[in-house]
Amino acid sequence: xxxxxxxxxxxxxxxxxxxxxxxxxxxxxxxxxxxxxxxxxxxxxxxxxxxxxxxxxxxxxxxxxxxxxxxxxxxxxxxxxxxxxxxxxxxxxxxxxxxxxxxxxxxxxxxxxxxxxxxxxxxxxxxxxxxxxxxxxxxxxxxxxxxxxxxxxxxxxxxxxxxxxxxxxxxxxxxxxxxxxxxxxxxxxxxxxxxxxxxxxxxxxxxxxxxxxxxxxxxxxxxxxxxxxxxxxxxxxxxxxxxxxxxxxxxxxxxxxxxxxxxxxxxxxxxxxxxxxxxxxxxxxxxxxxxxxxxxxxxxxxxxxxxxxxxxxxxxxxxxxxxxxxxxxxxxxxxxxxxxxxxxxxxxxxxxxxxxxxxxxxxxxxxxxxxxxxxxxxxxxxxxxxxxxxxxxxxxxxxxxxxxxxxxxxxxxxxxxxxxxxxxxxxxxxxxxxxxx
Numbered sequence: 192x193x194x195x196x197x198x199x200x201x202x203x204x205x206x207x208x209x210x211x212x213x214x215x216x217x218x219x220x221x222x223x224x225x226x227x228x229x230x231x232x233x234x235x236x237x238x239x240x241x242x243x244x245x246x247x248x249x250x251x252x253x254x255x256x257x258x259x260x261x262x263x264x265x266x267x268x269x270x271x272x273x274x275x276x277x278x279x280x281x282x283x284x285x286x287x288x289x290x291x292x293x294x295x296x297x298x299x300x301x302x303x304x305x306x307x308x309x310x311x312x313x314x315x316x317x318x319x320x321x322x323x324x325x326x327x328x329x330x331x332x333x334x335x336x337x338x339x340x341x342x343x344x345x346x347x348x349x350x351x352x353x354x355x356x357x358x359x360x361x362x363x364x365x366x367x368x369x370x371x372x373x374x375x376x377x378x379x380x381x382x383x384x385x386x387x388x389x390x391x392x393x394x395x396x397x398x399x400x401x402x403x404x405x406x407x408x409x410x411x412x413x414x415x416x417x418x419x420x421x422x423x424x425x426x427x428x429x430x431x432x433x434x435x436x437x438x439x440x441x442x443x444x445x446x447x448x449x450x451x452x453x454x455x456x457x458x459x460x461x462x463x464x465x466x467x468x469x470x471x472x473x474x475x476x477x478x479x480x481x482x483x484x485x486x487x488x489x490x491x492x493x494x495x496x497x498x499x500x501x502x503x504x505x506x507x508x509x510x511x512x513x514x515x516x517x518x519x520x521x522x523x524x525x526x527x528x529x530x531x532x533x534x535x536x537x538x539x540x541x542x543x544x545x546x547x548x549x550x551x552x553x554x555x556x557x558x559x560x561x562x563x564x565x566x567x568x569x570x571x572x573x574x575x576x577x578x579x580x581x582x583x584x585x586x587x588x589x590x591x592x593x594x595x596x597x598x599x600x601x602x603x604x605x606x607x608x609x610x611x612x613x614x615x616x617x618x619x620x621x622x623x624x625x626x627x628x
Contacts, residue, residue, distance in 0.1 A: 216306035218271040225265045225287060233265030240286040243273050247282050247299055262287065275307035488622040495606075496616045503537065503605035506617050511545055511595040511602055512627035519591040521604050521623040524584035529613025533579030534606050538591055540567050542600040547593030553577055554585045567593060567602070579609070584618045595627075 220241060225234045239261040243254040254273035261267045275281065282299035285292040294300045323329055323340035331339040396402075489507070497504040511517045525534045538549040551563040555577045563574045593602060604623070608615045 215272045215274050216304075218273060218275070218306060220269045220271050220283075221267065222262075223266045225262055225267075234262055234287070235264060236260055237262035237288050239267055239269070240289070241269075241271060242284040242286075243271075243275075244282045244284065244299065245279070247297075247301065250282070253281060275304040277304060277307045279304050279307075486624040486626060488624050491617065491619055491621040494616055494618050496614050497534075497607050498611065498614045500535075500608050500611045503607045505603055505605050506621065507604040507623050508541075509602040509604070509623060509625060511540075511593060511600050513595050513597050513599060515595055515627040517545075517547075517591075517593045517595055517602070517625060517627045519589075519593065519602060519623060519625045521589040521591075521621075523587045523589065523604075523606070523621045524618040525587050525606070525615060525621075526581055526584045526618065527579050527613055527615050528582070530582065531579065532613035532615065533577040533609040534587070534615035534617070535574050535609050536587065536589060536604065536606045537565070537571050537573060538567055538589055539569060539571050539603050539605065540593075540600050541603060542598055543569065544596035544598045545593050545600050545602075547591060549589055549591040552588040552590075553579070554581065554587060555579060567591065577609070579615075584616075 225237065226232060227234055238257055238259050240257040241254070242252060244250040245253055253275070254271065256271070258267075258269055261269060273281075280301055280303050282301050284299045291298065319329065319332060319336065319338055322338045327340040327342050329338050330341040333339075489509075491506065495504055495506055506523070507521065509519055521538075523534075523536065527533065533553065533555070536551055536553070538551075545567065547567050548564055549567060549571075551561075551565065551574045553561045553563075553574060555561050561575055561577045565571050565574070589604060591602060606615065606617055
């Protein structure tokens, strides 16, 4: 049955070829080792122009097309669609990035088309149609008249092909039904496919933009990010915090932690809460006594300088524990650029509610210091004028006892220059500690 079908198909090509001299075919064109003449390196990217003529020089142009960026790392693999006739001789002409190529001194390279419509009946030896036995068909006809036969399929017109191992390549497919897989690989990791993907199993997610999640995110490994933004109110069961430093956590509220290992504190002290202040992480321990070593200092990470005697510059913003007595000690390493020009420090609250006093101990000489006791407020008075003489940092201390209300107020430590004739600096390494009970 298949031999009869082949006979009619060939006849159709013959008849059709008389009506149409040529027809477009698909012709594979490949090349490798294209190199830059100047560097000798493989051409990373290049445009390829292919022209086909019916003569070795001049002649009629059969096909001409430029393929942008077709050459990648010295190689190309293209499918051409020229209008060719079966058995005819043609000549290809190549140009890379507009520069014509030669082949051993010849501008074009010849090839014989094994594709296209047959425009010459002499190409067909009809006596060969019966060269194959029953149950097989002609696969290849050689120039010397010999043939290669292949065994037919089941022979039934209605038989279906076995596509068990059929794979789609270089083409798009639209599926209207479900895709069911039994192995791993890309589709195996997609999980359940029901109209839309409802559950996604992946090993790694690299995201440069936002990930919007309307429900929970369950993670068994680590989550690494430049910033974690939010008030942290829903975080729980955090693992042991083993290292303190800049956390880049954009929140100023208090994060109440449950289930945290208390090794972050010393002795019998327990973690009470964790605060975030301008990107700095501070653990506050619930201490057995005020002198416990479980107080974690929060350090100033860079020098802060002021040359104004009318505008204060902030050094620390310290969140107060609501409805508790907060004991805060601030240790400021400060210096002046001009002998006699002193730093003036102040402690103010960010909102009305907390009450208390701060004691300021400002060094004035190697054997003397100036002491000021000032009530905290939104705009407290300045410390007294001193004859500050230190051109290298000395330690000035601020000690505060503040009873906080139920709000979320902060204690802000500021400083300025005593006059506008010199700079005063609070140096890196200055720090504060805080306990609340």
